[in-house]
């Protein structure tokens with residue numbers, strides 16, 4: 001007999017675990033979350049918070065979204081991505097990033113009601129954790145997961161109470177391993193991690209120093225420093241990373257993984273900071289320093305029976321592209337509603353299989369993308385003549401050569417421009433962040449062809465209502481003239497059916513089938529004199545079905561079915577679709 005019982009036990013209170021807890025509690029599912037430490041993240045690792053993640057926060061509640069913006073550095077402060085010899089030294093190039101280029105900005109504005117921002121993990125975690133606990137999650141800190149055993153009815157997990165030193169057991173219907181890049185849950189469950197761990201070495205130096213005079217005129221979250229040794233290990237180049245504008249910073253500097261990890265003491269941290277800032281007299285107030293390794297690994301399967309892994313437990317990669325915490329929170333958005341539906345008896349266990357089917361390809365995609373981004377610094381080093389040596393004078397002469405008036409120097413400048421522009425794939429890859437299309441039994445395409453990407457799928461988000469894709473955002477208006485995103489009408493733990501004039505039978509069928517199947521299917525008829533009006537026509541252009549057709553979304557705002565016009569028997573159609581999705 002276990003000491004404690006709960007429906008879902010979550011290991012880890014990082015972005016993955018805390019968001020799963022917050023979502024489950026919002027859906028009314030009993031859950032418990034544990035962390036082996038007494039509190040949440042103590043270093044600001046993740047910052048870049050993309051639009052899709054902000055949509056998850058918005059789904060949790062406008063107050064959650066607003067609080068995130070309140071603590072975040074706004075998008076306007078993120079974008080002057082600078083390449084330089086040091087902060088005080090010569091600037092070598094720059095590119096507008098994170099949706100701040102006017103053309104990208106337009107794409108961001110058209111794609112989502114939310115804004116990308118820079119929110120340190122030390123703010124994101126408390127926000128998600130607080131939301132979870134306030135809504136019913138039972139937290140247990142200083143509690144370490146040791147092992148688990150699953151059987152046909154549930155999972156028994158053994159934990160260590162680190163305060164008393166005593167072991168105890170928790171019995172749950174499901175276990176979620178959100179226990180980070182060294183996941184013991186994944187290991188104990190035998191979930192295979194493909195790829196390689198420890199492909200590069202890196203150190204983090206977190207410190208306070210007012211660097212306004214070097215950066216405030218070119219606001220950015222990232223300042224890339226090109227010095228001899230900058231391309232060794234690490235994330236491809238030396239980095240001075242804004243934590244709080246402009247007085248708190250994180251330096252990321254690589255080391256050779258074939259050598260032992262350096263001991264980063266105050267002297268070494270100060271020396272590295274002085275070197276990258278370019279001020280030999282800089283005084284820093286060191287907060288912490290640590291080393292970590294660059295990984296290139298992902299889980300091929302993210303679940304087995306009643307055990308699931310998510311976040312860094314399933315995808316282990318460098319911070320390039322800022323995808324780690326974002327993808328962790330998006331894993332949670334995918335899994336939480338499925339667990340809720342099964343725990344509440346609305347769906348069969350089969351629905352849970354779609355989690356790994358849908359998210360494992362994303363894990364592979366983002367790990368590959370992040371590691372590729374490291375390699376793509378290479379052409380910048382090549383263009384500057386920094387590759388293949390560490391002789392400072394030679395490198396300096398090669399870099400200086402670009403300032404000559406020769407044809408060769410002109411070629412060098414062009415190569416540098418192209419190499420920097422190509423880094424769009426790391427610093428402005430909107431498609432990587434937003435284009436996920438799921439293919440699983442929790443989506444019914446009825447054989448409709450997947451639309452091709454008209455533009456580069458990594459760089460540009462392409463809205464579509466093709467089943468499996470995220471619902472396109474369009475502003476709709478109520479009778480009072482207030483605007484609501486289509487995404488606001490979807491989500492919140494329920495299915496949603498969108499139709500237009502002539503589609504009322506779909507809405508009627510949704511109410512009936514929802515009742516019959518024990519799930520909520522909200523229905524919205526959009527059109528003149530209806531509850532929501534498409535005044536600007538954006539929804540009509542995005543929906544890819546006729547007025548009397550329908551688009552159906554899941555609680556995670558992904559389209560799960562659509563129909564071009566009114567069917568002869570809407571109820572029969574919806575019954576068929578929901579029987580499949582809910583694995584009845």
Ligand code: FDA
Pocket residue numbers: 011012013014015016017034035036037044045046047048049121143144145146178179180181184204252292310311312313318319321322323324325326327328
């Ligand atoms: P995470 O590691 O955060 O949390 C794991 C949790 O499990 C912790 O609470 C831990 O205590 C707990 N735990 C582990 N083992 C346990 C056990 N046995 N028992 C109990 N509890 C246990 N991402 C991003 O999206 N944008 C960005 O800009 C960046 N930037 C960035 C910079 C740097 C320098 C780094 C190193 C990383 C980033 N990241 C990032 C990545 C991001 O930090 C990372 O992907 C997330 O923290 C992953 O969240 P998880 O919740 O999966 O794991």
